[in-house]
Amino acid sequence: MLGFAKVGRLFLSVTLFILGMLGNGFIVVVNVRSWFKNKRISWSDFIISALALSRIVLLWILFLDCVSMAIFSKVLAELGPLEVIGIFWTFTNHLSIWLATCLGVLYCLKIASFSHPRFLWLKWRVSRMVVWMLLGALLFSCGSAISLIPQFQIYSLLRETAGAGNVTEHFGKQMGEYQQIHVLNMLWYTPPLILCLASYILLILSLGRHMQQMRQSRSSPSDASTEAHRRAIRIILSFLFLLLFYFLAFLVTSSSYLLPRPEMATIIGEVITMLYPASHSFILILGNNKLKQTFVELLCCESCHPNPGPKGPLAP
Template sequence: MMTSFALLCLSIAIIECMAGILGNGIILAASSSSCIGSKTWPPYDMIVISLSSSRFIVQSWNTLDSLMTIFYENFYYTENVYLVPKTIFTFLSYSSLWFGAWLSVFYSIKVASFTQSFFIWLKLRIARLVPWMLLTSWLCSFTAAISFVWDDHSVHENSTAPSSMTNSSAWTTTRKDSLGLLILISNAGIGMPLILSVVSSVLLIRSLWIHTRRMQNNASGFRDPSLEAHLKAIKSVCSFLFLYIIYFICVLFILFNIFSHLSNGEMICVVLMAACPTGHSFVIIWSNPKFQKLPARIWHHTNCPIRTSSLHSFLSIK
């Protein structure tokens, strides 16, 4: 039975997802427009297009999921029906985590200044590696999602089997084996992008902080645009890392069914899972002038006819 708190949280999550759809749509449109007509796509645009498109789809799906939960709860959460949306949610969540991690790795390789030979090797070859990185992410996400839900479904079948047909100790052993396989698959699907994101973000923050301290020591007292750009980049990376970790924890809680269905804990996770990708999308827009220009152009074209008609009305009155 849905409580008033659950209804409130689902409504907030829908609003957050709608804002995220708008933000990711802006990023996707701006990145795609710069790639249309070009034979080779820049690696940054390839990552951002993959990330924004996956988040656009996952937040659209979460909006539909929340609406189905509100209006068709009894039908939607039956075993046979709920298996499909959980598979889709798992795949989209894994994909979003992978692409977000690759964006952090790309930032770190391109911006950070390290002299290690492996780092230099990556910097020279990152453009050729990006398509393979993205393809591998799709395959890993698909495999992990199918395996995860298959294992979860097997555990559910064992738990609902009649006692006359299932030995209690055998069921416990099967459940432990299934849980171990589930943990292994989850670590392969979620743990690796989390490690990549944290390590690359920490390295990038360290590199930017070192450069910022040097600029502050050499500052002449006037406003330095380079110093402000470095401080803005540090804030962006820290914000992304914070939002990424929260999103990772919430996805883990939902996939492992840590909280009971429609409990306060699960609803808080749903709200945070909708808020974190939305927040990161607007951080990307805020930190990149290319993404800021598209809303300004849309706003300008939207207001131009209004201003023109207002001017004509004013002249006619005169």
């Protein structure tokens, strides 16, 4: 019999998994259908589609991990860490974060307005910049995944040392090395966080400058440029908030062995980590005009055309 905590963990995991698959799957279907229909796709739609695909894979990994840890936790504890799955999860996780960062930088370059020569140079070469950002995202994701190999090796030594008997000093030295590598691996999250924060600040400054110009010219404060600024700011700010929340949850999960109740901390952390890829997809849908319009049309179609019941011989 599963405990109450494990049942609640499974329920929340299944709910977030279904919501995330629906949101990210909707993004992929709409953009791919538009791609085949128009024979072309914009960079923003391409990045959003790749981001949704990476989060679909990430949700599957997180969901299977939650289910396996809830039902087969003792078996997995005896088998030890699954290095291949851990490396694959790290690669997908960092790729998802970097793609969201590339989307924020792209919005900043296309929407923000500054007269600085370097910003104008980047703005005029936005297509080339996107290509380099995507290549950099792949390289950073591969680097973060490869950096896990020493951590897994030390973890295997820790398991062997723990079962060898009275080797407290050697065990403490290996644990210190493991924690040091674990902290260094957390630094892979720093570059995308800095880039997203810089994009958010530039958009805020650009919006303030634009609003000041609108007031001086006594124009309407709700023009297309202002709405584009606000929409991009909401998307980047939501990503920053969810990324920080996700990072804290991941930190709690990976450091659960230091807490008084490690099992409960792991359950809470793993459920929260699923909230980021599941919820941000709906924020992207609401922030994109094409996706939002298609989503509203789909809801209206479902509400206006309910499924008819079976017709009998006396039905009109």
